[in-house]
Amino acid sequence: MATVRLVPTVRRRRLGGTLRRLRNEAGVSIDAVSEGMAWDPSKLSRIENAKAHLPVKDVARLLSHYKVTDSAVITALEGLAQDANKTGWWTTYGNVVADGYKDYIGLEEDAASTHIYAQGLIPGLLQTGAYAREIIAGTAPHLAPDDVAALAEVRKKRQAILTDSSRPNGPLKLWAVIHEAVLSYRSAAQPSLMREQLRHLLDMTDLPNMTIQVMPKDAPAHPGMVGPFHVVRFPSPWPTVINLENIRGGYFVEGTDDVQAFESGFELIVAAALPVDDSRETIKKIMEGTPS
Known part of the structure; x- marks a missing residue:
């Protein structure tokens, strides 16, 4: 590839x-x-x-x-x-933000839209501060508490592109398909964490540039079962970029045939997921059964 x-x-x-x-x-x-x-x-x-x-x-x-x-x-x-020579706001965080993550934020800043399939986590652009801190600490146990707090802050700052109408292409258009199992995460340390997170997801569905679908546990086989990915699209003439994530960070795929494979895969994922209205009801139902 x-x-x-x-x-x-x-x-x-x-x-x-x-x-x-x-x-x-x-x-x-x-x-x-x-x-x-x-x-x-x-x-x-x-x-x-x-x-x-x-x-x-x-x-x-x-x-x-x-x-x-x-x-x-x-x-x-x-x-x-x-x-080309401008430095982004994320550079002020120094080495706390890994080079690969800086690269992705830079791409995200210029993007017109992003399509995400999330298999294990709520996408960063949709995370609350409390959820971000717990997930960062749990998935990167080597980080010091100050670094965890800094990365959670970076994650929240990234979310400004979802409502920033001053961007050349307007607010980022986000289409996220989230596996149902992700919504059922329970925090031993913060019982109300997921209720707040799910309420935030519901609030975000009110944005005109936001599409959120839930992949049900009983969905048919689909390309997302192989792993999560981001399809990052730009205005013409810039080509689409795919971001693949793993425990060591992420890497980019830019070959035309490879990008087409992921774009086609996302269409199949969307077809396998619950419709938007049903997804919202699923999120609400899970939220209502979550400790407050």
Whole structure:
């Protein structure tokens, strides 16, 4: 399976990779383009490999060598070039936030929508603070209490994209399919934890950009049984990225055929899950049977 390990300068990597693809599709060499731009050949190579900055004023001129005239593509690349060197709010947490997690948050910030199949946990974008702290402490027992609190804070800050209308594409559109077993988690230390978490899920279903479905325990076999994943979609011309999670963090899948497999898999997961209204009733029923 084709995978790409993104680095912290994720926007710069996306810009460089797109420029390389467009150059290859145009069938022109680095030397030829560099001559036309009056650049040293090493400059374009460094830009494509995310090791050099591309000034916004040079984007359209560079794209003209690739015969790219679509104004939407040019504008998108100019925007990415402008933001390529910006550091995200998550960088202020230093090494507490692992590089792979920083990469994912950076992608999430630019995304138009995210489709998630959650098999063992409530998705981070839908977690309450108390649930986040307990889950982080339980799944990463090596972390100090201060680090657990910091990561829970990061998780809550991520959730701002669900209601931020100032984003270029508006609030992130989130479609989450959550396995029913996840809703039945019980905390020995905090008996009311899940009641609060389930109430939060119900509240989130009121948002127009939110779709939440429950995968019932008696659902037929479906692709999600293999494991959880995120389908992260961006405005054109950026390709969709898949994020796969495991106990050591996550990694990205970007190959066209691989992405299509996960997108098709998510459609089958949606079909196997309860309809939205039935899912809401299931969450409410489980919540009402949970200690307050």
